[in-house]
Amino acid sequence: MANFENTSSPTPFGIYDSETEFISDADNIVTFVKRKLGDDILSVELTKKQIWGNFEEATLEYSSILNQYQAKSQLVNFLGYATGSMSGSEEKYIRENLEFLGRFAEPYAMEAGIGGSYNTLSGSIQLEIGRQDYDIYTELSGANGGLFDNTRGKIRIDEVFHYNPQAAYRFFDTTSAINYLNNEFSFESFTPETVFYILPVYEDILRGGQLDMSNRVRRSNFSYKISGNNFRIYPIPTTESKLFLRIRQYPDPLSPSYQDNTIHGVSNMSNLPFGNVKYNRINSIGRQWIRSYTLAISMEQLGYIRGKFGSIPIPNSDVSLNSSDMISNGRTDRDSLKEKLREMLDSMTYDKLMEVQSARSELIQKQLKYIPIPNGKAITIG
């Protein structure tokens, strides 16, 4: 009688056909299924290949569900990484990373001008005497002429600055930089406007921000206003000079300023490089699930076979086969098995495990509080 090993193409996909333990279990599963469905007494109209096909499907189903839950736990760490041959990362207990968080923080960093994935552009507008309005889209230019791609939409101005101020002045006050420097170099007694406060360190940090703000807000004689595509300068220029602008455009998410292959890497569950779980690595818990699932779908399949005819003609009568029972029971068993497996795996995602561990720690603490400890023999905390 043909067994799994000497049958050509015993399963539809042949995914597990070369795994030794799958091969040996495949022959046993035929006996298991047929005996459960009553073949010892009456025929079970299922071929071996059908049962092996169901065995493979059950294993693939188990693998798929397992990978789905693994994906729930691990997807965030794989986002952006190479998909490779779409396998090889399954069944791994990987190290965590924060790339996902960093990536999401980038736009905020870019807004704040302290990072991001896109370059800002610098260009200049030639101010003319007596002219206040300049079209940013046509008159802003770089050293070599054109500055940006007009097709990429709206531009955003980050900074405006110029050289050659009309006039500059700085007045001393209690928070001036000069005062600060004097403090650092022990010149405080020689600075006439100094008030001798002893200040905390954070005052220095705040001062840094204040100096930056001072430079930006108060240093220039000019101010500007954006109106549509016009850049309006105040006051009306009285000399010809250049105004420099640092701008950026809303970026193309597929084309940052550097080569970024992670854009084409893992983006969701469908391209996670999770291959099929190896049968040889499935433990007894999983294998029993696979056997039961194989039986359930075999039962359903037998129901479909027997259900091809409403009744079978026998001499002078008809017999009705148990098709509907087979289909109904098989389907119920199949769905129940999947549901139970999902419930079990739901309670085992990494998030859930952390919750459980956290609750457990709290419970341990709670229990410890009720343990009587002799005075002076121990120290309890919490």
Next chain:
Amino acid sequence: MPRLFITPREINFINDIAKEVIKDVIGQKIYLFQISEFKSKVHDVYEESQDKVFDTPIELDCLVKYSGQQVVTDRFGSEKVFTIEVYIQARDLLDKGIEILEGDFISYGSVFYEITKAPSTDIIMGQIEHERFITISGRQSRKDLFLSKVFGPTSETYTDDDAVQETFVQQRGFKNNKLGATGDVRDLQKNGVLDTPITGPKEVSSKGDSTNVGSSFYDDE
């Protein structure tokens, strides 16, 4: 039914199911005594055979519609007579190469019947080439017309060894079972569509009853 859906494989499936019901579940049987044309002496004038000679009886699995004893009364008095109707699967007869003719005899229990009619009764799924079964109508033969050993089961009132059937053995497409050659053919097995059952034919017998007062299902290999 359209031939698109009912192919020879489906016909085999239907026949195998029917065989399973008759042979492996119900287990009714008759014995067929076919007249040997070669051995029977035919009267020169009437071209009839007064003393018919029969071939070795053949055990046939079937469904029996038992009518019981009827009493027929006429001007000569009353007569007790049995009639019977037997349904036999056409494919099974074909497998065994048997053709049942009017005039042959059958026995069911302790009574012998002369076959009065044996027509093909139906076809499978409207396909004319696939006969479904034949219906044998029989009338109790006269006692002086037919003499043979009686094959059991017959009646609880008798004390013969085979008067009560205590053992029923399935066939399940195996050439032989515990009782001998079966002549059983299951086409899906024969054609390699299905494998043979994972274990052999099962039996209901006294071996399955630990109290040894009856018969029950016996599964020891």
